[in-house]
Amino acid sequence: MSTPAGISIEFANVFYRADGSRDLISDLNLTIRAGEVFMLLGRSGSGKTTTLKLINRLLTPTQGRVDVNGTPNDQWDLIKLRRQIGYAIQEVGLFPHYTAAQNVGLIPRLEGWEKTKVRSRTEEVMRLVGLPPDQFSDRYPSQLSGGERQRLGMARALAADPPILLMDEPFGALDPLTRARLQADFRQLQQTLHKTVVFVTHDIGEALLLGDHIALMEKGRVRGVYTPREFLNSAEPHVQEYLEAFRVNQQILRSEQ
Amino acid sequence: MSLLEFFLSHNREIGSLALEHLWFVGVSIVLAVVIGIPLGILLTRRPGWKPVVLGGSNVVQTIPSLALFGLLLPLPWLGARADRLTITALTLYALLPIIRNTFAGISAIDAPVREAAIGMGLNSRQLLWHVELPLASPVILAGVRVAMVITIGVATIAAAIGAGGLGELIFRGVAMVDTNVILAGAIPAALMALFADLSLGFVQRVVQYPKR
Numbered sequence: 001m002s003t004p005a006g007i008s009i010e011f012a013n014v015f016y017r018a019d020g021s022r023d024l025i026s027d028l029n030l031t032i033r034a035g036e037v038f039m040l041l042g043r044s045g046s047g048k049t050t051t052l053k054l055i056n057r058l059l060t061p062t063q064g065r066v067d068v069n070g071t072p073n074d075q076w077d078l079i080k081l082r083r084q085i086g087y088a089i090q091e092v093g094l095f096p097h098y099t100a101a102q103n104v105g106l107i108p109r110l111e112g113w114e115k116t117k118v119r120s121r122t123e124e125v126m127r128l129v130g131l132p133p134d135q136f137s138d139r140y141p142s143q144l145s146g147g148e149r150q151r152l153g154m155a156r157a158l159a160a161d162p163p164i165l166l167m168d169e170p171f172g173a174l175d176p177l178t179r180a181r182l183q184a185d186f187r188q189l190q191q192t193l194h195k196t197v198v199f200v201t202h203d204i205g206e207a208l209l210l211g212d213h214i215a216l217m218e219k220g221r222v223r224g225v226y227t228p229r230e231f232l233n234s235a236e237p238h239v240q241e242y243l244e245a246f247r248v249n250q251q252i253l254r255s256e257q
Numbered sequence: 258m259s260l261l262e263f264f265l266s267h268n269r270e271i272g273s274l275a276l277e278h279l280w281f282v283g284v285s286i287v288l289a290v291v292i293g294i295p296l297g298i299l300l301t302r303r304p305g306w307k308p309v310v311l312g313g314s315n316v317v318q319t320i321p322s323l324a325l326f327g328l329l330l331p332l333p334w335l336g337a338r339a340d341r342l343t344i345t346a347l348t349l350y351a352l353l354p355i356i357r358n359t360f361a362g363i364s365a366i367d368a369p370v371r372e373a374a375i376g377m378g379l380n381s382r383q384l385l386w387h388v389e390l391p392l393a394s395p396v397i398l399a400g401v402r403v404a405m406v407i408t409i410g411v412a413t414i415a416a417a418i419g420a421g422g423l424g425e426l427i428f429r430g431v432a433m434v435d436t437n438v439i440l441a442g443a444i445p446a447a448l449m450a451l452f453a454d455l456s457l458g459f460v461q462r463v464v465q466y467p468k469r
Contacts, residue, residue: 082375090369156377
């Protein structure tokens with residue numbers, strides 16, 4: 001499969017404020033390297049999703065700039081920019097009136113690919129994410145399980161082979177077993193695809209498992225960027241807070257055994 | 258003379274009045290769809306116009322149908338021909354349900370679905386054709402269905418200004434105090450409404466995508 005190397009993303013002094021509210025994002029500086037999985041970790045309301053939407057310009061910074069592949073993203077043609085970026089959000093973003101195959105094939109079709117090519121690519125990515133096309137092509141999203149819907153969302157995001165993937169809590173609504181399986185599959189997939197992935201999560205386990213880097217966000221600011229190892233060994237109080245919560249649960253479990 | 262005998266002996270007249278009736282309704286619905294759906298879409302893009310457009314068509318809807326015909330009568334170009342006036346009045350009546358349902362159908366689309374579509378790089382025309390209209394179509398069709406039934410009923414009033422249609426028989430029957438004549442107009446109109454309702458209901462089910 002063709003895999004254009006991922007491309008980089010850079011936030012430089014970015015502020016974002018919705019009309020008439022406080023700053024949702026303050027002084028954000030991030031460097032996301034080509035081909036890495038970059039986790040945005042934080043609680044609800046910490047600005048993770050907002051940060052993600054600043055990349056594909058669903059939101060525009062009030063100050064500062066976001067570079068995609070070295071070019072400020074407001075100098076990109078908007079539609080062209082977004083077609084470079086696969087976008088997968090919690091299961092609800094699928095088109096309910098399209099079958100699985102139509103969901104996956106939409107962007108390639110709009111890009112003007114030939115019918116046979118759209119079809120072969122659709123089948124290819126569906127296989128890639130673990131949805132055998134002969135079984136799933138003609139099903140509607142409502143006829144899929146939560147995990148299958150999530151896989152379909154992945155397939156759709158990958159369809160036009162974009163160098164960047166934005167994933168907004170893609171596994172958040174799944175049961176733990178399904179989630180673990182999708183996380184494992186995602187890890188494996190990324191080892192062959194090498195996309196630049198920006199991944200929003202509030203699950204510290206997920207962040208440690210999948211991320212090359214983890215940015216810890218709080219109240220619209222980045223408190224620090226760590227590799228998983230650095231994160232685990234960090235003595236910083238806000239990191240400790242997270243690890244504490246993570247460990248306490250495990251200790252409770254152990255003590256009860 | 259029994260009702261059946263009346264139908265048989267007047268079948269030509271009833272038939273041609275029914276065709277006239279159908280013509281009024283058909284033209285008005287087509288016009289209302291052509292005007293109403295774009296207006297409904299416009300409202301989703303410019304919500305500020307909502308009070309004017311929906312309010313305006315709401316006001317039209319509250320005018321009693323006989324009065325609306327009367328009010329349009331003195332207008333220069335419209336009042337000149339009864340069929341012109343009839344089609345205008347019927348179109349005005351049919352507009353509200355179509356505009357309102359188009360707007361409501363598109364507005365009811367899940368925000369994440371729309372956001373995913375925009376985030377994936379659909380431009381606003383593609384968003385409309387690939388996502389918004391298909392998803393809203395059952396609701397829009399429900400609006401057309403209501404408009405159709407209303408229009409078939411209101412079209413009987415057109416006879417009051419001499420435009421013809423099945424109302425002709427109803428008005429004549431009322432004047433003659435002859436139930437057969439009234440029914441000769443009322444039954445075909447009712448059947449027409451019923452048929453329109455059923456067939457659009459069928460189309461509505463066909464365009465409905467599977468829900469969970």
